Amino acid sequence: MVVAPSAASAMPFVPLSVDQLREMARINRIDCTDMYMAAGNGHFGSSFSCAEILTALYFSVMRVDPDNPEWADRDRHIFSKGHAAPTVYSALIRRGFMPAQWMQEFETKVGVRLMTHPSRRYQPGLDLSTGALGHGLSVGVGMALAAKMDRKDYRVFVLMGDGEIHEGSVWEAGASAAKYKLDNLVAIIDRNGLCVDGRAEDVMPMEPLKQRWEAFGWETFEVDGHDIPTLLKHLDVPRSGGSGKPRMLIAKTIKGKGVSFMEDVRGWHADVITPEQYACVMEELKEPLP
Amino acid sequence: MIASLAAEGQRTKPAPFGHALATLAETRRDIVGMTADLGKYTDLHIFGKAHPERYYQMGMAEQLLIMAAAGMAKEGFTPFATTYAVFAARRAYDFFCLAVAEENLNVKVVCALPGLTTGYGPSHQATDDLAIFRAMPNLTIVDPCDALDIEQAVPAIAAHNGPVYMRLLRGNVPLVLDEYDYKFELGKAKLLRDGRDALIISSGFMTMRALETADLLRADNVQVGVLHAPTIKPLDEETILREAGKNGRMVIVAENHSVIGGLGEAVASLLMRAGVRPSSFHQIALPDAFLDAGALPTLHDRYGISSAVMATRIKSWL
Numbered sequence: 001m002v003v004a005p006s007a008a009s010a011m012p013f014v015p016l017s018v019d020q021l022r023e024m025a026r027i028n029r030i031d032c033t034d035m036y037m038a039a040g041n042g043h044f045g046s047s048f049s050c051a052e053i054l055t056a057l058y059f060s061v062m063r064v065d066p067d068n069p070e071w072a073d074r075d076r077h078i079f080s081k082g083h084a085a086p087t088v089y090s091a092l093i094r095r096g097f098m099p100a101q102w103m104q105e106f107e108t109k110v111g112v113r114l115m116t117h118p119s120r121r122y123q124p125g126l127d128l129s130t131g132a133l134g135h136g137l138s139v140g141v142g143m144a145l146a147a148k149m150d151r152k153d154y155r156v157f158v159l160m161g162d163g164e165i166h167e168g169s170v171w172e173a174g175a176s177a178a179k180y181k182l183d184n185l186v187a188i189i190d191r192n193g194l195c196v197d198g199r200a201e202d203v204m205p206m207e208p209l210k211q212r213w214e215a216f217g218w219e220t221f222e223v224d225g226h227d228i229p230t231l232l233k234h235l236d237v238p239r240s241g242g243s244g245k246p247r248m249l250i251a252k253t254i255k256g257k258g259v260s261f262m263e264d265v266r267g268w269h270a271d272v273i274t275p276e277q278y279a280c281v282m283e284e285l286k287e288p289l290p
Numbered sequence: 291m292i293a294s295l296a297a298e299g300q301r302t303k304p305a306p307f308g309h310a311l312a313t314l315a316e317t318r319r320d321i322v323g324m325t326a327d328l329g330k331y332t333d334l335h336i337f338g339k340a341h342p343e344r345y346y347q348m349g350m351a352e353q354l355l356i357m358a359a360a361g362m363a364k365e366g367f368t369p370f371a372t373t374y375a376v377f378a379a380r381r382a383y384d385f386f387c388l389a390v391a392e393e394n395l396n397v398k399v400v401c402a403l404p405g406l407t408t409g410y411g412p413s414h415q416a417t418d419d420l421a422i423f424r425a426m427p428n429l430t431i432v433d434p435c436d437a438l439d440i441e442q443a444v445p446a447i448a449a450h451n452g453p454v455y456m457r458l459l460r461g462n463v464p465l466v467l468d469e470y471d472y473k474f475e476l477g478k479a480k481l482l483r484d485g486r487d488a489l490i491i492s493s494g495f496m497t498m499r500a501l502e503t504a505d506l507l508r509a510d511n512v513q514v515g516v517l518h519a520p521t522i523k524p525l526d527e528e529t530i531l532r533e534a535g536k537n538g539r540m541v542i543v544a545e546n547h548s549v550i551g552g553l554g555e556a557v558a559s560l561l562m563r564a565g566v567r568p569s570s571f572h573q574i575a576l577p578d579a580f581l582d583a584g585a586l587p588t589l590h591d592r593y594g595i596s597s598a599v600m601a602t603r604i605k606s607w608l
Contacts, residue, residue, distance in 0.1 A: 120393060127364070128389070135389045138354045142361020142369075145346065149322075150365065169385065172351035176358065180346075 015060040021228045022288035024059050024094065025051040029258050031090035031103060033281050035114070037273055039107035042116075045255035045268040046161060047087040049192040049225070052289075053251060056231040057157055058091040066096035069124040075154050076127045076143050080136020081161035081190060082117045083270075089114050089123070097125030134167025136160060137187055141173050144185040144246075153239040158187045163195040166204045171216075178217030183242030186235060187218075190225060192255035194266055209250055218248040225251025226289065259284050294462045295407065295495055295586070302462040303437035307400060308336025310444035311370055315341050321448065322362055322369040324348055326355040332372035332402045333460045352382040356390060356399065363395040368448055375401035375416030375457060379423060390453050391428045397453050404433070404457035404494065405546030406576055406593060411583035417576050421551025423455050424523055431522040432456040433493040433546075433553075434474070437463040439520055442474035450476055457494055466498045472518075479526035481533060485513035488540040488604060489533055489568075493519050493553050496544040496574070502597035503544075507604060514604070515539075525556055531564050541568035542604060546595060549575040572607055574600055 016024060028051040036042030058064070062075040079088045086106065092098050098113070105112040113122045117131025128139050140158040147154055164170065177185050195203040206212070213220040223230045234249050255269070256262030259281050273281070296302045315321040315337065323329075323337040324346040338345035348355045352373050359369035378386065378401050390397045401416070408414045423431055432447060432454060434440045440463065447454040470482045482497070483504060490500040497518040504514040517533050519526060534541045534557070541561070543554035554573035561571070576593050590596040594603065 129392055132384055132388045134353075135357055135385060138357030138385070139361040139364070139389055141354065142358035142363075143365055144361070145358065146362045146365030146367055149344070149367070169351075169353035169357065172349070172354035173358075176348055176351070176354055179349075 018228050021052070021055050021059055025055045025228075026285055026288040027094060028055055028087055028090045029285050030282070031093070032086040033273070033278065033285070035086040035089070035103055035106035037278050038104060041270060041272040042086065043083045043270045044259070044262055044273070045194060045265070046081060046190070046192065047084040048257045048259065048262065049253040049255045050081070050084060050159060050190045051087055051257070052226045052228055053159060053188055053190065053231060054087055054091045056228055056235060058095045060232055061235045062157065063154070064095070064125070066125070069097055073152060073154055076140070076156045078128045078136040078140050078156070078158045079118055079126070079130055080158050081133070081164055082130030085114070085116060085118045088118055088126070092123065092125040098123060133161065133164040134169040137170050137173035140185055140187070141177050141180070141182065144177070144182040145180055147184050148180070148182070155184045155186060155237060155239065157235070158185070160187060160189050162189050162191045162193065162200050162206070163203065165189060165206060174213065174216045174218065177246040181244045182246045183237065183244050185246040186237055186249070187246065188235075188249045188251055190253055191250050192253045194255045194264070194269065196269055198266065213248045213250070217245060219243055219245040220248040220250065222250045222252065225253035226257055258289055295459060296462055296464045301465045303465050304462050305333035305336050305460065306437040306440040306463050307444060307458055307460065308333035310441045312337045312340035314445050314448055315344065318368070318448065320366060320368045322346065322367045324355055324359055324369050324371045326350055326352050326373045326377065328373050328402070331460065332400065332458060334370070334372045352377040353385045356382045356385045356397070359397045360389040360393070360395050363390070363397045368396050368398065370398045370400055372400045372402070372458070374414060375404045375419045376414055378455070379416060379419040383422065387426055391426050394428045394452050396451060398447050398456065399454070400456045400458050402458045402460045406581060406589055406595065407459070407546070407586070409584045409586050409589055412580040415581055417548045417581060418551070419457070420522055420547045420553065424551060424556065428452055429523065430454045430476070432476070432520055433522050434459070434520050435493070435495055435497040435518060436466040438465060438467045438472065439474050443476075443520065446474055446476045459495060464495070464498060466501065474520060477521045477524055477526060479517055479519035479521070479529040481529070482516045482518050485515035486537065486539060487513045487608065488542060489515040489517060489536070490542045490544050491517045491519055491530060491534070491553070491557055492544040493522060494546045496546050496595060499595060499597045499600060500544050503600040503604065506597060506601040510605065512605065512608060519553065522553055522556065525560060527560055530557060530560060531566050534561055534568055535566040538567070538569045540570050540572070540607060542572045542574060544574040544595070544600065547575055548578055549573050550578050570607060574603065
């Protein structure tokens with residue numbers, strides 16, 4: 001089923017079922033493809049790899065209010081891997097934060113509201129402008145510290161790419177989040193394994209990643225980043241009486257997931273899509289992923 | 291032992307920044323202090339002792355320092371983040387620019403060792419911080435002169451809504467401006483004394499040096515005015531143009547910064563744009579070079595920012 005964009009704000013939001021979330025992830029990939037088609041190119045691979053993660057966050061886990069994007073008690077989400085912006089635009093639009101018509105203008109001319117990297121100046125519902133990598137987790141630490149100081153029960157979710165964790169600032173944040181026992185902070189690494197210049201592990205080896213984060217003092221889980229029930233189970237940390245540890249999900253994903261000719265192909269980090277390829281994508285995305 | 295800029299016997303106040311921030315935080319619950327393992331050397335430890343529940347030690351991690359401050363500012367706090375100027379300007383620039391300035395967040399970055407205030411050599415001498423930060427949109431830049439200036443600047447920058455970079459004099463800081471009926475106002479330059487022959491426009495501790503220089507030159511019957519411009523950005527264009535345009539006198543800009551990209555070039559371009567022509571224009575600034583290490587008084591003489599050298603140079607230009 002398709003969830004109408006306006007439905008969310010018209011009545012109290014009910015978290016979507018697992019089947020509905022799978023359908024929302026399908027819509028997310030179609031929205032991304034449409035935006036990239038309008039723009040002439042785009043970051044298909046990293047947009048598709050995190051579709052289920054974003055869908056789980058915005059349509060089940062996070063406490064947000066599209067009518068009040070700056071609601072003080074909302075859960076925060078920092079889309080640190082800002083290059084895949086359309087996937088977060090789709091989530092925000094389908095959740096009711098922004099009008100659907102904005103998608104048609106993505107990157108088509110000067111002055112449009114949606115552009116390659118997310119910006120709070122133009123788009124409601126974001127918690128940080130991103131695009132320069134390695135910023136999100138440190139800002140998330142500050143927001144999670146602020147929640148503790150204010151005795152508020154909101155949670156801070158930070159989604160990073162697995163190339164992004166080459167940045168030293170990510171590890172500075174990792175140490176501090178453990179030091180300050182930020183169990184209201186959940187970081188997700190979209191571990192799709194591909195960077196611009198090649199395999200992430202060739203560009204810069206980061207394994208054993210789980211042990212590294214555990215050694216930093218994080219509660220760390222390796223999960224299938226396309227499996228919605230698993231994501232729901234691990235993303236939804238307690239609002240109070242938590243573990244005393246920040247949580248890290250290393251989400252194993254496939255770059256370009258859902259489109260056979262894009263899956264795990266380096267060239268689809270950012271590429272031009274032809275009308276013939278567009279038709280193929282739409283054919284492959286006719287059904288939700290199992 | 292922290293090297294002090296104070297001359298022997300000069301009046302000083304200890305840790306004016308730390309005390310001013312601690313006092314301000316008594317009435318402003320949103321004030322937070324954060325540092326990157328330099329609380330002691332940025333006088334923030336005074337605040338930390340007074341308000342331990344609002345003091346955050348982020349370790350030697352300047353990128354995290356600036357961005358965690360951004361996160362706090364997003365949630366309504368007003369963080370004062372301290373480190374050395376070289377680390378904020380050179381190491382954390384991208385994070386400061388995009389996570390703080392682009393979103394116009396209420397983060398105050400207060401940095402010790404601006405310009406040539408340590409003899410440790412180029413790794414710790416921030417001779418380029420103003421050049422780096424002046425190009426950052428939304429950023430307000432403050433370069434106070436003495437303990438009084440710092441005390442008054444702290445509540446003023448806290449009251450300003452947006453990011454601020456402040457150059458900090460730490461430890462036993464000279465007290466000079468209380469003799470001049472002076473009050474810090476953000477964005478305002480203040481004429482401390484007038485003089486028919488030359489006008490020195492200055493910021494930071496170079497205002498103290500400018501006043502000393504004016505005293506030295508008075509003995510030779512040379513009358514030198516001093517215009518203190520502690521807000522580097524936005525510059526008080528109106529006051530600077532008015533004073534620099536008076537009776538075609540010589541204008542000298544004195545700053546504790548490289549000759550490139552600091553107050554001197556800012557004033558020069560302002561005068562050119564406005565068509566204001568002093569009889570001549572000179573810069574007293576640090577050379578475009580990586581400076582030597584050594585004792586500060588020696589270095590200040592070597593690089594021409596001691597009052598004795600300043601007075602000699604100004605006489606040669608008259």
